[in-house]
Amino acid sequence: MSKVKSSETVKVVIRCRPLNRKEEAAAAGVTRTPGGVGGIVEMDMRLGQVVLWNPHGPPGEPRKTFTFDSVYDPSSKQRDLYDETVRPLIDSVLDGFNGTIFAYGQTGTGKTYTMQGVWLEPERRGVIPNAFEHVFTQISRSSADRQYLVRASYLEIYREEIRDLLDPNMHAPHVPNVHTHTYRTLELRESPESGVYVRDLTSCVCKSVKEIQELMNLGNQVRSVGATDMNEHSSRSHTLFLITVECSLPGPDGRQHIRVGRLNLVDLAGSERQAKTGVHGERLKEAAKINLSLSALGNVISALADGRSGHIPYRDSKLTRLLQDSLGGNAKTVMVATLGPAPQHYEETLTTLRYANRAKNIQNQPRVNEDPKDALLREFQKEIAWLRAQLSHREGRGKHRKEEGEEGWDGEGDEEGEEEVEKERTLQEGRLEEEKEAIREDGSLLAEEKQRLLGEKERMMGDLKKEWDATEQLTAKYKAMESKLLVGGKNIMDHTNEQQKTLEIRRQEIAEQSRREREIEQQVMVQDEETLELKETFSSLQQEVEAKTKKLKKLYAKLQCVKAEIQDVNDEHVRSRQELEQTQNQLTRELKFKYLIIENFIPPEEKNKIMNRLTFDPEEDQWKFTPLVPAESQFSQMKKRPASAVGYKRPISQYARVSLVMGAHSRYRAENIMFLELDMTHPTTVSLDHRPSEVGPNYSPYPTDNVPHRERAARVRMSRSW
Ligand code: ADP
Ligand code: MG
Numbered sequence: 001m002s003k004v005k006s007s008e009t010v011k012v013v014i015r016c017r018p019l020n021r022k023e024e025a026a027a028a029g030v031t032r033t034p035g036g037v038g039g040i041v042e043m044d045m046r047l048g049q050v051v052l053w054n055p056h057g058p059p060g061e062p063r064k065t066f067t068f069d070s071v072y073d074p075s076s077k078q079r080d081l082y083d084e085t086v087r088p089l090i091d092s093v094l095d096g097f098n099g100t101i102f103a104y105g106q107t108g109t110g111k112t113y114t115m116q117g118v119w120l121e122p123e124r125r126g127v128i129p130n131a132f133e134h135v136f137t138q139i140s141r142s143s144a145d146r147q148y149l150v151r152a153s154y155l156e157i158y159r160e161e162i163r164d165l166l167d168p169n170m171h172a173p174h175v176p177n178v179h180t181h182t183y184r185t186l187e188l189r190e191s192p193e194s195g196v197y198v199r200d201l202t203s204c205v206c207k208s209v210k211e212i213q214e215l216m217n218l219g220n221q222v223r224s225v226g227a228t229d230m231n232e233h234s235s236r237s238h239t240l241f242l243i244t245v246e247c248s249l250p251g252p253d254g255r256q257h258i259r260v261g262r263l264n265l266v267d268l269a270g271s272e273r274q275a276k277t278g279v280h281g282e283r284l285k286e287a288a289k290i291n292l293s294l295s296a297l298g299n300v301i302s303a304l305a306d307g308r309s310g311h312i313p314y315r316d317s318k319l320t321r322l323l324q325d326s327l328g329g330n331a332k333t334v335m336v337a338t339l340g341p342a343p344q345h346y347e348e349t350l351t352t353l354r355y356a357n358r359a360k361n362i363q364n365q366p367r368v369n370e371d372p373k374d375a376l377l378r379e380f381q382k383e384i385a386w387l388r389a390q391l392s393h394r395e396g397r398g399k400h401r402k403e404e405g406e407e408g409w410d411g412e413g414d415e416e417g418e419e420e421v422e423k424e425r426t427l428q429e430g431r432l433e434e435e436k437e438a439i440r441e442d443g444s445l446l447a448e449e450k451q452r453l454l455g456e457k458e459r460m461m462g463d464l465k466k467e468w469d470a471t472e473q474l475t476a477k478y479k480a481m482e483s484k485l486l487v488g489g490k491n492i493m494d495h496t497n498e499q500q501k502t503l504e505i506r507r508q509e510i511a512e513q514s515r516r517e518r519e520i521e522q523q524v525m526v527q528d529e530e531t532l533e534l535k536e537t538f539s540s541l542q543q544e545v546e547a548k549t550k551k552l553k554k555l556y557a558k559l560q561c562v563k564a565e566i567q568d569v570n571d572e573h574v575r576s577r578q579e580l581e582q583t584q585n586q587l588t589r590e591l592k593f594k595y596l597i598i599e600n601f602i603p604p605e606e607k608n609k610i611m612n613r614l615t616f617d618p619e620e621d622q623w624k625f626t627p628l629v630p631a632e633s634q635f636s637q638m639k640k641r642p643a644s645a646v647g648y649k650r651p652i653s654q655y656a657r658v659s660l661v662m663g664a665h666s667r668y669r670a671e672n673i674m675f676l677e678l679d680m681t682h683p684t685t686v687s688l689d690h691r692p693s694e695v696g697p698n699y700s701p702y703p704t705d706n707v708p709h710r711e712r713a714a715r716v717r718m719s720r721s722w
Contacts, residue, residue: 006365006366007363007364007365008332008363008364008366009360009361009362009363009364010327010333010334010335010359010360010362010364011069011085011332011333011334011335012068012069012334012335012337012356012357012359012360013068013069013070013071013072013081013085013334013335013336013337014043014050014066014068014070014071014072014336014337014338014339014353014356015071015072015076015081015110015114015336015337015338015339016041016043016050016071016072016073016074016338016339016340016341017074017109017110017113017338017339017340017341018074018075018341019039019074019341019342023340023341023342026342027039027342039341039342039343040052040053040054040055040341040342040343040346040349041053041339041341041349042063043071043072043073044071045070045071045072045073045076046517046518046521047067047518047521047522047525048067048068048069048070048071048518048521048522049065049066049067049068049071050065050066050067050068050071050339050353051063051064051065052064052065052066052346052349052350052353054346055343055346056346061564062557062560062561062564064350064353064561064565066353066356066357067522068356068357068360069085069360070084070085070515070518074341077123078114078117078123078124078125078126078127078130079123079130079507080511081114081127081336082127082130083507083508083510083511084511084514084515085334085336086101086127086130086131086334087134087508087511089101089263089332089334090131090134090135090138090263091138092261092332092366093135093243093245093261093262093263094135094138094139094245094247094261095259095261095368096247096259096260096261096368096369096370097261097331097332097366097367097368097369098261098262098263098264098325098326098330098331098332098366098369099261099262099263099264099331099332099333099334100263100264100266100323100325100326100331100332100333100334101115101127101263101264101265101266101333101334101335101336102264102266102267102268102323102326102333102334102335102336103115103266103267103268103336103337103338104268104271104335104336104337104338104352104355104356105268105270105271105337105338105339105352106270106271106272106338106339106340106345106348106349106352107235107270107272108235108270108340109338109339109340109352110338110340111267111268111270111336111338112126112234112267113126114126114127114336114338115127115128115265115266115267116128116129116267117129119213127265127336128216128241128265129213131243131263131265132209132212132213133209135150135243135245136150136208136209136212136486139486139488140486140488141488141501142488143488144487144488145249145250145488146247146248146249146487146488147247147248147249147377147381147485147486147487147488148245148246148247148248148377148485148486148487148488149205149245149246149376149377149380149484149485149486150205150206150207150212150243150244150245150246150486151203151204151205151206151243151244151246151376152166152203152204152206152212152215152216152241152242152243152244153166153198153201153202153203153204153241153242153244154166154215154216154219154239154240154241154242155186155198155201155239155240155242156223156237156238156239156240157237157238157239157240157293157318157319157322158233158236158237158238159236159289160289160292160293160317160318161185161318162185162186162187162188162198162318163184163185163186164184164186164198164200164201164202165218165219165220165222165223165239166202166203166204166215166218166219167184167202167222168202169184170222186198186199186200186201187199187200187619187620188318188321188322188619193372193373193374194372194374195324195325195329195330196321196322196324196325198322203242203244205484207483207484207486212243216241219241223237223239235269235270236269236270237269238266238267238268238269238293238319239266239267240264240265240266240322241264241265241266242262242263242264242265243262243263243265244260244261244262244263245260245261245262245263246258246259246260246375246376246377247259247260247261247377248377248378248381256381257370257371258370258371258372258375258377258378259368259369259370259371260369260372260375261369262369264322264323264326264331266323268294268297268319269291269293269294271294271348271351271352271355272348273291273348292316292317293317293318293319293320294319296313296316296317296319296320297317297319297320297323298355299313299316300312300313300314300316300320300327300328301327301355301358301359301362302358304327304328304361304362304363305358305359305360305361305362307361312328315618326364327362327364328362328363328364329364329365330364330365330366330367330369331364331366332364332366333362333364335356335359337352337353337355337356338352339352339353350568351572354569377485380481380484380485381485383481384478384481384482384485387474387477387478387481388478390474391471391474391475391478394467394470394471394474425468428464429461429464432457432460432461432464435457436454436457436458439453439454439457440454613625613626613628614626
């Protein structure tokens with residue numbers, strides 16, 4: 001397959017969860033609402049439409065209709081969403097594309113349910129476990145000339161800090177309490193080769209579904225243990241599970257080519273508006289940070305959907321930088337927006353639908369990542385080839401000793417080969433042992449000669465053992481390396497039977513079919529509206545008037561909808577502006593407070609000194625001090641830094657030394673404030689009013705020898721000049 005470079009839009013699907021028990025109870029007395037009993041959302045899965053009903057609006061208010069790539073109503077199954085929407089994306093990742101799925105929505109609407117679901121129930125497993133199965137099944141079914149390397153990473157963004165959830169330090173046994181253990185926060189870096197990446201992020205090679213599931217569990221444990229309130233934590237943090245699939249396959253030129261597909265599985269923080277009003281100081285900054293990534297994501301989506309603004313504010317948050325490729329870049333992206341059907345969340349539901357509606361217009365340019373320089377698979381292959389060569393070389397030497405002309409090490413490391421090697425080893429050892437025995441029993445040799453020969457044989461045995469051990473180590477390393485690579489056509493999983501495969505293909509076909517049907521329906525709907533006018537011929541004026549009146553009514557209703565929409569958007573805009581202004585006011589107030597302190601209590605020259613040294617680091621979004629000694633002159637100036645050691649005086653400059661000799665220079669008085677010699681004066685003792693009867697007859701507060709007690713320890717005495 002050649003490199004594909006084309007443009008495609010972000011796929012946006014909507015999923016509505018069923019009413020929960022509380023909502024059902026609340027809806028018990030309510031008459032039937034348009035979105036089923038108690039619900040305000042109506043979905044047309046065939047057309048891909050969501051209709052929202054305003055529970056607080058006037059009776060005649062038109063409903064809001066949105067059209068998406070697909071919609072999933074409360075009765076839809078996890079499998080439906082997977083087969084129709086996710087499966088094609090994962091297939092693309094296996095072909096070397098970048099793929100991203102993110103779940104967006106208010107807390108409690110089913111983001112985590114969609115992404116993870118209930119692991120133990122196959123029917124209710126979410127996107128992530130299904131994707132794991134899918135990746136490894138596809139690998140086991142691919143042709144035998146392909147080699148795969150699968151890696152996984154897991155991270156969390158919480159208050160604009162990136163935390164590695166697979167950090168080995170977090171999982172090490174010496175970490176007694178994860179509560180008190182601080183997370184290592186990671187930094188983002190950008191390279192022309194692989195785009196934006198997280199520096200030092202742990203990435204683990206996975207050989208099977210079980211292994212990758214265990215990784216996810218490990219990460220989830222760190223998350224839940226580290227958080228004091230898991231619910232709050234999960235609704236305020238974003239989690240990203242990254243899977244990198246590298247595949248090496250023979251190209252048309254006969255050489256091996258490597259394709260790298262990266263899959264981002266993202267469970268975003270709850271999209272509900274965080275109340276910032278009434279919060280001050282540190283708490284305000286915290287509140288501002290919590291949803292910074294989400295509002296930045298909204299801005300990026302708006303800027304991209306708008307298509308007019310040249311500047312896309314990716315750099316405004318960690319999340320948007322990480323998803324830079326997924327939004328408007330080199331990736332295929334699916335956004336799952338989740339809704340709740342309850343009337344009390346009307347506002348949030350509408351915001352989510354608008355957000356999702358905007359994201360539909362984002363254009364991406366996905367392409368196959370072919371032969372990137374940083375492919376790990378290439379390094380693995382090189383290392384394996386080297387180890388194989390080493391082993392073959394050793395084998396060759398062994399054979400040479402045996403004087404047999406067989407082939408070199410075949411590298412397969414199968415059972416038979418191992419047995420052979422073991423046999424060879426015992427054979428050689430046996431032979432040496434026999435020779436030793438023969439020497440011992442040889443009567444014609446002198447005792448000294450015997451000893452020498454035996455020693456020689458001993459040494460040979462030692463050498464042989466060393467060599468075997470080294471070979472064993474190499475073989476183990478070779479096997480460990482090779483086992484990490486997955487080869488196509490091998491059954492890594494047991495259920496690759498034909499029936500299952502056929503079933504999956506059927507399901508895929510059905511999903512494809514219904515997707516196409518929906519697309520056609522949507523197109524027909526749009527065309528109908530456009531061509532209605534052209535098709536109409538009127539037999540009488542009366543008829544024409546009627547038809548046109550009907551149309552006018554329809555258009556009028558549409559106009560009302562659009563007007564209402566404009567009003568809504570305006571209101572929302574005003575609201576968010578007010579909120580921003582409020583935040584700004586509070587920040588300004590805080591700034592004034594800090595200014596007051598600085599202006600009145602910090603000497604101006606000190607302030608200037610500090611200010612001159614400060615520079616802004618956009619990478620970390622922080623002010624930093626420039627080092628006092630510039631980097632280039634650092635070595636020349638710091639060449640002879642005196643070693644500091646306890647008991648030494650601190651270094652004195654030449655000038656200070658001269659000044660001291662010249663007389664008591666007031667400036668250097670402090671250089672000599674301590675005398676460390678013994679204080680020989682007698683103590684000014686105070687007689688203790690103790691009662692010997694209580695303490696004992698021989699008691700004395702001082703040691704009994706005649707040395708004054710103060711001399712026993714060196715004392716520090718203040719110099720008189722102080
Ligand atoms: P979020 O991650 O968006 O905060 P959750 O995924 O935790 O929300 O979902 C909240 C609750 O709703 C969970 O108890 C979950 O089981 C349930 N739920 C969500 N979506 C569905 C669905 N489509 N079908 C059944 N239950 C769901
Ligand atoms: Mg969640």
